[in-house]
Amino acid sequence: MPLIPQRPMSRGAPPRPDAAGFAAFYEENFDAVLGFVTRRTTCPQVAADLTADIFVAALEAAGRYDPGRGAPAAWLYGIARNALSSHYRGSVRERHAVARLNGHRLLDEEDIAALEERIDAERAARELAERHSSLSEPLREVLDLVAVDGLTPREAAQALGLNQATVRVRLHRAKRALRAERPAVAERAEQTDSTARTLEVVS
């Protein structure tokens, strides 16, 4: 399975806070958001909760989206990362603070089966992310966004609030650290980085 999605998230349609505008943004990005969460959890209910959290947060922030500050893809990934980190920091209080909609309550049996299939299909990506666990957080978050989620370095920089030079330096350091541990993994990370650069050039 390719670890780099063909196109991580929307680059075209900006988020809009009105119902029709956000519906179009939702339709365009639902699959990518679902991919983001199923690359990080093996639980269908958690995947549903995270998906709902991400889109609710995006809806709330849509009115303030400024295309001059970054592509919709990076904007949405920034929101997705925040929703994910809030969820996995783990306290009940925090989950209450960020959750406006319980996504798992919207699931039926067929949805759960479809999510389980999806989670199975993303196993390789999760395994890749697990191999990054030995890295420090700054290196891991950059490498995950580029190698696991398929963002370009520029998009990863926008999502993380870093400049592109910093992202490239961290990618280099991450690959070097992985190479020291597992040469094969580092080689794959290098391949995905090359792909990402190609995507960035042709976009």
Next chain:
Amino acid sequence: MSTPTGFKQRLESELSAMATDPAPLRATRAPARRLRVRFAVTAVAAAAATAVVVPTLSGSGASPAYAVTKQGDGSLVLRLDRAEGLPGLQKQLKEMGVRAAVLEGDKKCPTGAPPESPWATEDYAMTFPAQPWKAVIHPDMIPDAAVLPDGRRVGAATLLVVAEFGKDHSTQAVSFRLVEKVPTCSVPGIGGGPDAHM
């Protein structure tokens, strides 16, 4: 790849309802924070209602190491060029009543990156215009303490800004996150909004 179509449709309906009637969202968001700005330079404030610029000079005296400019909408434009401007920037933000802390990133910080405030997904308290080394703080996006609908209390957030400097003390990168408790140190690169360019 398989799609949970029922979930997708139901979530879309919920979001559509929220977009049509945003009141429930507002009810659960952090209450809008009144900007508590005390103008340290009252003479300048009186002369220019929309901007307060507070520079500090570098050792060479050639240009300010930092500057804070208040805009008409209440946001604050920050400029941090060199490390020596950091203490002054911190002091100025405090005097302006902005709940923000500015630290120099420390790769050896034993506690790493501080935990994010539970309000982290509410909004971006700091954004970055295209100009290099400039950032905009949105004080109204730094949530106050709040009581959740279930009675739990969430502490007020503080905007933690972590700067990285080069060997020549020039600013290399700035990252940020909302925290409940300001740490004594932090590793650099703690993240930020999706639109950051610094």
